[in-house]
Amino acid sequence: MLWFTVDVGLIMAEDAKEPQSMRMLNIGDAELFVELSKAPSPAEKRVTELLAERIKDRTGVVLAQSSDKAKFRLVIGTVATHDKVKAFAAIRKEISELGPDGYCIAVDGGKSELYVIGQSDSGVVAGIGRLMREMRYEEDQLDIPALQICEAPQMPNRGMYLWARKHFFGKPDQVDRYIEELALWGCNGICFWFEMGMFNSFESTEKLNANMGYGNHKNTLPASDYLNMYRRFYKTARRMGMKTGLLMVVNDAYRTSPKEMRIKPIIGTPNCYLCPSKPGAVEQMIAWQEEVFKALAPIDIFNIFPADPGGCSCKECDPWPTGGFWKVAKPLGDRIHAISPKTEIWVDTWHLNHPTFGGKDWKHLVDSLDWSKERPEWFAGFEVAMAPHHKYAGMGSEERAYYNKAKQPLTVFPDISMWGNHRGMLVNQNYWKALQAELNSYDPELMKGGWPYAEHWNTDIANAVFLSWFWNSKKPVGTVLDEYAALYFGPEAKSGRALLELLDDSNKDPNRKQKIQETLAKLDASVPEWVKRDWRWGEIVASCRRFK
Numbered sequence: 001m002l003w004f005t006v007d008v009g010l011i012m013a014e015d016a017k018e019p020q021s022m023r024m025l026n027i028g029d030a031e032l033f034v035e036l037s038k039a040p041s042p043a044e045k046r047v048t049e050l051l052a053e054r055i056k057d058r059t060g061v062v063l064a065q066s067s068d069k070a071k072f073r074l075v076i077g078t079v080a081t082h083d084k085v086k087a088f089a090a091i092r093k094e095i096s097e098l099g100p101d102g103y104c105i106a107v108d109g110g111k112s113e114l115y116v117i118g119q120s121d122s123g124v125v126a127g128i129g130r131l132m133r134e135m136r137y138e139e140d141q142l143d144i145p146a147l148q149i150c151e152a153p154q155m156p157n158r159g160m161y162l163w164a165r166k167h168f169f170g171k172p173d174q175v176d177r178y179i180e181e182l183a184l185w186g187c188n189g190i191c192f193w194f195e196m197g198m199f200n201s202f203e204s205t206e207k208l209n210a211n212m213g214y215g216n217h218k219n220t221l222p223a224s225d226y227l228n229m230y231r232r233f234y235k236t237a238r239r240m241g242m243k244t245g246l247l248m249v250v251n252d253a254y255r256t257s258p259k260e261m262r263i264k265p266i267i268g269t270p271n272c273y274l275c276p277s278k279p280g281a282v283e284q285m286i287a288w289q290e291e292v293f294k295a296l297a298p299i300d301i302f303n304i305f306p307a308d309p310g311g312c313s314c315k316e317c318d319p320w321p322t323g324g325f326w327k328v329a330k331p332l333g334d335r336i337h338a339i340s341p342k343t344e345i346w347v348d349t350w351h352l353n354h355p356t357f358g359g360k361d362w363k364h365l366v367d368s369l370d371w372s373k374e375r376p377e378w379f380a381g382f383e384v385a386m387a388p389h390h391k392y393a394g395m396g397s398e399e400r401a402y403y404n405k406a407k408q409p410l411t412v413f414p415d416i417s418m419w420g421n422h423r424g425m426l427v428n429q430n431y432w433k434a435l436q437a438e439l440n441s442y443d444p445e446l447m448k449g450g451w452p453y454a455e456h457w458n459t460d461i462a463n464a465v466f467l468s469w470f471w472n473s474k475k476p477v478g479t480v481l482d483e484y485a486a487l488y489f490g491p492e493a494k495s496g497r498a499l500l501e502l503l504d505d506s507n508k509d510p511n512r513k514q515k516i517q518e519t520l521a522k523l524d525a526s527v528p529e530w531v532k533r534d535w536r537w538g539e540i541v542a543s544c545r546r547f548k
């Protein structure tokens with residue numbers, strides 16, 4: 001077998017006639033030693049543990065404990081922290097020229113030393129993640145192809161927004177591991193929404209048992225437990241070299257909020273939210289948000305969210321974008337900026353196309369933050385919705401052109417959960433391609449990344465697709481699916497990939513049902529046990545069951 005993937009010069013070969021430098025490394029027990037710097041960063045240490053765990057879990061091979069007896073040495077680090085990396089980089093121009101968070105992988109079949117070099121901690125982690133996807137895991141043997149890859153991300157903000165309580169937050173250990181796995185896909189930020197409407201107050205520690213907050217979610221935990229959970233996840237993210245993001249709805253309030261400050265009810269928004277036009281309400285909202293911000297600090301990215309939920313339909317707040325919304329957003333941004341000048345503060349415009357919000361008044365907001373002198377110093381840019389099937393959050397081409405014309409930085413808030421949602425793993429290539437076209441319709445100079453909105457574990461493939469686009473927005477969906485199948489189905493990648501194609505919501509094959517059952521049965525009988533130990537297997541099986 002001989003195949004080439006021209007990424008940035010990736011070459012693989014197993015043919016004996018190939019030069020030795022292009023041959024696969026075959027690694028057995030205690031033959032590979034990971035050489036970190038003398039003072040490795042927490043990210044370098046953690047990613048090495050993850051690498052060792054994955055290799056052992058899948059092949060049974062353990063890493064060498066010392067350098068002297070090892071047959072191969074994998075050198076991991078950055079130019080700034082690792083002398084050996086620095087020396088290696090001195091003779092390779094592409095390494096010294098790596099963009100922010102980029103990585104280089106150098107595996108030469110003729111040499112015993114392998115390199116994964118990152119421009120930063122996040123780059124080291126993404127580089128090891130890429131190496132894990134290129135490795136081939138056999139019983140008692142790890143194979144690493146000859147590789148020369150240098151890649152740097154196109155966009156600086158490559159986040160994930162994990163939302164739904166019951167799906168994510170009921171499994172904190174799995175969330176911790178998931179955050180780390182997202183980092184291996186090149187993710188460098190994790191975002192959560194702290195919804196005050198879910199709790200009686202900031203201080204209250206009483207156990208709850210009510211349907212509350214937006215969407216009437218069953219919640220049993222007080223605010224303090226949520227804050228502890230978020231701190232824990234942020235810590236996990238930071239250890240991987242990731243940023244922390246916090247999303248807050250601008251006029252959110254606790255369930256015991258002062259009645260005289262409350263909103264005139266609006267679509268879907270809990271009644272406890274405050275109206276920015278009532279005396280004292282703006283001060284109260286800022287004080288509450290400051291309290292949460294400080295409790296979760298340090299926060300790298302703060303996101304001011306306008307609606308769904310949020311808003312007020314009183315006369316004084318109308319139209320919401322330039323009225324009530326900006327009445328809170330401006331002083332809130334000022335306050336957050338004063339507390340933490342390094343925090344990026346983004347203004348989201350989700351759902352502002354709704355007639356309740358003045359229909360097109362969001363354009364006036366964009367105008368005022370574009371060319372007038374009203375733009376505050378802290379304004380990082382607009383977070384724009386990416387939800388082509390959503391009546392009020394979707395962006396038409398004319399609207400996207402409006403943002404391009406405003407010449408302000410942009411990030412995206414893509415909906416990857418709601419559309420075509422069903423039990424089991426989501427595969428929806430046509431929809432994802434529509435999102436990709438939207439992403440690429442924005443001025444690449446302005447587009448800085450974003451965080452896809454994931455409601456369930458089953459968006460895992462969509463997450464990988466989006467994270468890949470933040471690195472390279474032109475990467476074909478099919479290429480990411482190939483990588484995904486290779487990573488999660490191992491030696492059965494080909495059948496796994498075929499199954500994903502069959503499970504695709506746009507697949508019209510008349511014999512689809514039968515083919516799905518046959519392919520699943522084949523995989524069930526042939527995949528190694530480690531495939532089934534991964535929670536993704538359950539999602540894939542659930543997808544197949546829909547076709548019984």
Ligand SMILES: [Zn+2]
Nearest residue numbers: 275312314317
């Ligand atoms: Zn109002």
